[in-house]
Amino acid sequence: MELNKGADYGWDMSMITVPSVLFVCLGNICRSPLAEAAFRKVAQDAGLDVRVDSAGTGDWHVGKGPDQRAIATAARHGIDIAYYRARQLAVEDFARFTHIFALDHANLEDIRAREPRDASASVALLLDVVPGREGQSVADPYFGDDAGFEVTWRDVMQAAEALAARMIV
Template identity: 40%
Template sequence: MSNAAHRILFVCLGNICRSPTAESVFRTLADQSSVLCKIDSAGTSGWHIGDAPYGPMQNAASARGDDLSSLRARQFSASDYDRFDLIIGMDNQNIKDIKALQPKQTKTNVIKLTEYGSLGATYVPDPYYTRDFDTALDIIEDAAQGLLKSLV
């Protein structure tokens, strides 16, 4: 790996469940490794700008050792293509919304988080709607480990 930090952005719909969880989980893994990363998260919608992650998601993540309390939601924008080398969406609609803002000449890669996973999941279900925070965490944790391995 080069000495340059990987610049990674995790994106979901509201930036209050899946993407802040992926940010926190991956930050912990990166901090425990030799991989240098700048990590952030955003949402494709502007519904929750400035809000902390959803309480039940914070509780589920906290039970596994991840503290989401300091994170605040922000909206994804086209300028994120200049700030990040890798933009990772949680589901097909996120990917579609991210790519809708993609400048023609960008070299930033856009990929679904589950592409790095080994559980066979094709997307990270939104626990805000499903109420299944543990399944979302299982998929995120697995894929985050795969992502880290891809960067080493």
């Protein structure tokens, strides 16, 4: 599994033989890094060969680390995300990744508005992979307290497990 977060992989989709998943929220400091971390863990535990990254539709946090509450939440679950760095969704991502998952409806609309005609990535709402959660957004914990980050963690972990189960089949 690719673990070099934030690196420029220079992926050529014609050369990619494994799934590659990008999780996208607004600033890439709360929800999408937690989704990335959850899916990395689940995929690694399942022995899946997959590339994983996250991004934001906005640019104001580019180069910054995750929110301290996101770092603490991931750490409580045994995962270090302190080294992650925010980046903005790029047009190249639509060719570098096989799957792009938005964490809410507003970001899904923004992603689709940026999607080039020749995009090869499948774009969807993250919780659409969870039976019974279709059409739901992962709540944004940014303006709340630590408890909101745990709710986000439960949501993204549930989605990570469902997504991994689909890839195993």
